Amino acid sequence: xxxxxxxxxxDQFFAAIEASIASGFPGFVTVAAYPEDRVNLSTxxxxxxxxxxxxxxxxxxxxxxxxxxxxxxxxxxxxxxGAKRRVAKMAAALAHHVQGERWGLPVEAxxxxxxAPSDFAPELDQFEVWAVEWQQTVHIGRSIWGDDGxxxxxxxxxxxxxxxxANEEEYQDIGGAVA
Numbered sequence: 001x002x003x004x005x006x007x008x009x010x011d012q013f014f015a016a017i018e019a020s021i022a023s024g025f026p027g028f029v030t031v032a033a034y035p036e037d038r039v040n041l042s043t044x045x046x047x048x049x050x051x052x053x054x055x056x057x058x059x060x061x062x063x064x065x066x067x068x069x070x071x072x073x074x075x076x077x078x079x080x081x082g083a084k085r086r087v088a089k090m091a092a093a094l095a096h097h098v099q100g101e102r103w104g105l106p107v108e109a110x111x112x113x114x115x116a117p118s119d120f121a122p123e124l125d126q127f128e129v130w131a132v133e134w135q136q137t138v139h140i141g142r143s144i145w146g147d148d149g150x151x152x153x154x155x156x157x158x159x160x161x162x163x164x165x166a167n168e169e170e171y172q173d174i175g176g177a178v179a
Contacts, residue, residue, distance in 0.1 A: 005106060005143070005146075006059070006061070006063065006106040006139040006143065007063065007106075007139060007140070007141060007142050007143065008105060008106065008107060008138045008139055008140060010050070010140075012105065013068075013103065013105060013107070013138070014033035014034075014048060014050075015033075016103035016104055016105055017033065017048055017070070017072075017103055018031050018032065018033055018048065020097070020101065020103055020104075021046055021048070021072070021094070021097065024097050025046065025090075025093070025094065025097070027044060027090075028044050028045060028046045029042040029043060029044060029045060030042045030043070030044075030045035030046070030047075031045070031046045031048075032045075032046075032047060032048070033047075033048040033049065034047075034048075034049060035047060038121070038123055038124065039123050039124075041075060041127075043075055043076045043077050043080075043127065044074070044075065044076045044090065045073075045074075045075040045076075046072050046073070046074055046075070046094065047072070047073045047075060048070065048071070048072045048073075049070070049071050049072075049073075050068060050069070050070055051069045051070065051071050051133070052067075052068075052069040053066040053067070053068055053069075053138075053140075054066060054067040054069065056137055059139060061139065061143040061144060061145055062141070062142075062143060062144035062145075063139040063140060063141045063142070063143055064139070064140040064141055065137060065138070065139055065140075066137070066138055066139075066140060067135050067136070067137050067138075068107075068135060068136055068137070068138045069113075069133065069134075069135045070110075070133070070134055070135070070136075071131050071132070071133045072094060072098070072131070072132045072133075073118055073121075073124075073129050073130070073131050073132075074087055074090045074091045074094055074129065074130045074131075074132065075087075075124065075127045075128070075129050076090070076127060076128050077126065077127060077128075078126055078127055078128050080128075083128045084128055086128075087128040087129070087130050088117075088130055090130070091115050091130035091131070091132050092115060094132050095112045095115045095132045095134075098110050098112055098132060098134050099111070099112045099134075102136075106139070107136050107137065107138045107139075108136045108137035108138070109136065110134045110135070110136045111134060111135055111136065112132065112133070112134045113133045113134055113135055114131065114132070114133040115130065115131075115132050115133075116130065116131060117129065117130050117131075118130060118131040154173060155173070155174050155175065156171040156172065156173055156174070157171060157172060157174050158170045158171045158172065
Protein backbone atom coordinates (compact mmCIF):
# COMPACT_ATOMS: atom_id res chain seq x y z
CA UNK A 1 0.00 0.00 0.00
CA UNK A 2 1.37 3.40 -0.89
CA UNK A 3 1.02 6.52 1.21
CA UNK A 4 -0.67 9.44 -0.52
CA UNK A 5 1.68 12.15 -1.67
CA UNK A 6 0.23 15.30 -0.13
CA UNK A 7 3.29 17.52 -0.63
CA UNK A 8 2.38 20.78 -2.32
CA UNK A 9 4.61 22.92 -4.47
CA UNK A 10 3.30 26.50 -4.34
CA ASP A 11 4.22 27.11 -7.99
CA GLN A 12 2.01 24.14 -8.96
CA PHE A 13 -0.73 25.49 -6.70
CA PHE A 14 -0.77 28.88 -8.44
CA ALA A 15 -0.50 27.32 -11.92
CA ALA A 16 -3.44 24.99 -11.21
CA ILE A 17 -5.60 27.84 -9.90
CA GLU A 18 -4.72 30.02 -12.91
CA ALA A 19 -5.49 27.21 -15.37
CA SER A 20 -8.82 26.39 -13.73
CA ILE A 21 -9.99 30.01 -13.66
CA ALA A 22 -8.76 30.71 -17.21
CA SER A 23 -10.61 27.69 -18.61
CA GLY A 24 -13.74 28.35 -16.55
CA PHE A 25 -13.85 32.05 -17.41
CA PRO A 26 -12.73 32.65 -20.99
CA GLY A 27 -13.99 36.24 -20.67
CA PHE A 28 -11.03 37.12 -18.46
CA VAL A 29 -8.32 38.66 -20.65
CA THR A 30 -5.76 38.32 -17.85
CA VAL A 31 -5.55 35.53 -15.26
CA ALA A 32 -2.30 35.74 -13.33
CA ALA A 33 -0.76 35.08 -9.95
CA TYR A 34 1.41 37.98 -8.82
CA PRO A 35 1.57 39.87 -12.15
CA GLU A 36 4.56 42.19 -12.48
CA ASP A 37 2.47 45.10 -13.74
CA ARG A 38 -0.77 45.64 -11.83
CA VAL A 39 -1.41 49.11 -13.29
CA ASN A 40 -1.53 48.32 -17.02
CA LEU A 41 -3.63 45.17 -16.78
CA SER A 42 -5.68 44.02 -19.73
CA THR A 43 -9.20 43.72 -18.35
CA UNK A 44 -11.29 42.00 -17.32
CA UNK A 45 -8.63 40.46 -15.14
CA UNK A 46 -8.30 38.03 -12.27
CA UNK A 47 -5.22 38.50 -10.09
CA UNK A 48 -4.42 35.73 -7.60
CA UNK A 49 -2.32 36.14 -4.47
CA UNK A 50 -1.54 34.07 -1.40
CA UNK A 51 -2.44 36.31 1.52
CA UNK A 52 -1.38 34.09 4.43
CA UNK A 53 -0.19 30.64 5.46
CA UNK A 54 -1.48 29.96 8.96
CA UNK A 55 0.05 26.89 10.64
CA UNK A 56 -2.51 24.11 11.20
CA UNK A 57 -2.53 20.82 13.11
CA UNK A 58 0.49 18.58 12.41
CA UNK A 59 -0.71 15.84 10.03
CA UNK A 60 1.64 13.19 11.46
CA UNK A 61 3.78 13.20 8.34
CA UNK A 62 6.53 15.64 9.27
CA UNK A 63 5.05 18.15 6.82
CA UNK A 64 3.96 21.68 7.65
CA UNK A 65 0.17 21.78 7.49
CA UNK A 66 -1.07 25.29 6.82
CA UNK A 67 -4.33 27.00 6.07
CA UNK A 68 -3.63 28.82 2.81
CA UNK A 69 -5.66 32.02 2.53
CA UNK A 70 -5.92 33.03 -1.10
CA UNK A 71 -7.41 36.15 -2.67
CA UNK A 72 -8.49 36.52 -6.29
CA UNK A 73 -9.18 40.10 -7.33
CA UNK A 74 -11.69 40.51 -10.14
CA UNK A 75 -10.74 43.71 -11.97
CA UNK A 76 -12.50 45.68 -14.70
CA UNK A 77 -12.11 49.24 -15.96
CA UNK A 78 -14.28 51.68 -14.03
CA UNK A 79 -15.44 53.36 -17.26
CA UNK A 80 -16.93 50.19 -18.73
CA UNK A 81 -20.74 50.33 -18.94
CA GLY A 82 -22.33 48.81 -15.83
CA ALA A 83 -18.89 48.24 -14.28
CA LYS A 84 -20.05 48.06 -10.67
CA ARG A 85 -22.75 45.48 -11.35
CA ARG A 86 -20.61 43.51 -13.79
CA VAL A 87 -17.63 43.17 -11.42
CA ALA A 88 -19.93 42.02 -8.59
CA LYS A 89 -21.54 39.38 -10.85
CA MET A 90 -18.14 38.17 -12.03
CA ALA A 91 -16.89 37.90 -8.44
CA ALA A 92 -19.98 35.90 -7.42
CA ALA A 93 -19.50 33.53 -10.36
CA LEU A 94 -15.82 33.14 -9.50
CA ALA A 95 -16.68 32.36 -5.87
CA HIS A 96 -19.07 29.65 -7.06
CA HIS A 97 -16.30 28.20 -9.21
CA VAL A 98 -13.76 28.25 -6.36
CA GLN A 99 -16.04 26.72 -3.68
CA GLY A 100 -15.02 23.09 -3.09
CA GLU A 101 -12.16 23.19 -5.64
CA ARG A 102 -9.02 21.14 -5.10
CA TRP A 103 -7.39 22.22 -8.39
CA GLY A 104 -6.41 18.60 -9.16
CA LEU A 105 -3.95 18.74 -6.26
CA PRO A 106 -3.73 16.94 -2.89
CA VAL A 107 -5.23 19.84 -0.92
CA GLU A 108 -8.35 20.31 1.17
CA ALA A 109 -11.40 21.59 -0.68
CA UNK A 110 -11.57 25.38 -0.92
CA UNK A 111 -13.99 27.23 1.35
CA UNK A 112 -14.98 30.72 0.23
CA UNK A 113 -14.69 33.14 3.15
CA UNK A 114 -15.50 36.52 1.54
CA UNK A 115 -16.80 38.15 -1.63
CA ALA A 116 -16.59 41.92 -1.38
CA PRO A 117 -15.45 45.16 -3.01
CA SER A 118 -11.74 45.82 -2.54
CA ASP A 119 -10.38 49.32 -2.10
CA PHE A 120 -7.02 48.38 -0.60
CA ALA A 121 -4.79 48.79 -3.66
CA PRO A 122 -4.27 52.47 -4.54
CA GLU A 123 -2.57 51.52 -7.82
CA LEU A 124 -5.90 50.06 -8.98
CA ASP A 125 -7.92 53.27 -8.52
CA GLN A 126 -8.91 53.35 -12.21
CA PHE A 127 -10.58 49.95 -11.85
CA GLU A 128 -13.59 48.41 -10.15
CA VAL A 129 -12.23 45.60 -7.97
CA TRP A 130 -13.95 42.86 -6.01
CA ALA A 131 -12.04 40.26 -4.02
CA VAL A 132 -12.94 36.61 -3.64
CA GLU A 133 -11.18 35.11 -0.64
CA TRP A 134 -10.94 31.45 0.22
CA GLN A 135 -8.96 29.10 2.39
CA GLN A 136 -7.80 25.52 2.10
CA THR A 137 -5.42 23.38 4.10
CA VAL A 138 -2.22 22.41 2.31
CA HIS A 139 0.83 20.34 3.28
CA ILE A 140 4.26 21.83 2.63
CA GLY A 141 7.31 19.58 2.36
CA ARG A 142 7.78 15.86 1.86
CA SER A 143 6.15 13.26 4.06
CA ILE A 144 8.43 11.19 6.27
CA TRP A 145 6.27 8.23 5.27
CA GLY A 146 7.45 8.10 1.67
CA ASP A 147 7.52 4.64 0.15
CA ASP A 148 11.25 4.58 -0.52
CA GLY A 149 12.10 1.86 2.01
CA UNK A 150 12.09 -1.92 1.78
CA UNK A 151 8.93 -3.68 3.00
CA UNK A 152 9.53 -6.33 5.67
CA UNK A 153 9.28 -9.98 4.66
CA UNK A 154 8.91 -11.27 8.23
CA UNK A 155 7.04 -9.85 11.25
CA UNK A 156 8.31 -10.82 14.71
CA UNK A 157 6.79 -10.01 18.11
CA UNK A 158 7.57 -10.57 21.78
CA UNK A 159 6.22 -9.50 25.17
CA UNK A 160 7.90 -6.98 27.46
CA UNK A 161 10.29 -7.32 29.21
CA UNK A 162 11.63 -10.01 26.82
CA UNK A 163 12.33 -7.52 24.03
CA UNK A 164 15.37 -6.05 22.32
CA UNK A 165 18.50 -7.60 20.76
CA ALA A 166 19.40 -9.52 23.94
CA ASN A 167 16.09 -11.43 23.71
CA GLU A 168 15.96 -12.32 20.02
CA GLU A 169 15.20 -15.97 20.82
CA GLU A 170 11.97 -14.90 22.57
CA TYR A 171 10.47 -13.39 19.40
CA GLN A 172 7.86 -15.35 17.45
CA ASP A 173 6.99 -15.05 13.78
CA ILE A 174 3.42 -13.76 13.66
CA GLY A 175 3.16 -13.95 9.86
CA GLY A 176 1.09 -11.65 7.74
CA ALA A 177 3.99 -9.79 6.16
CA VAL A 178 3.43 -8.88 2.54
CA ALA A 179 6.46 -8.67 0.30
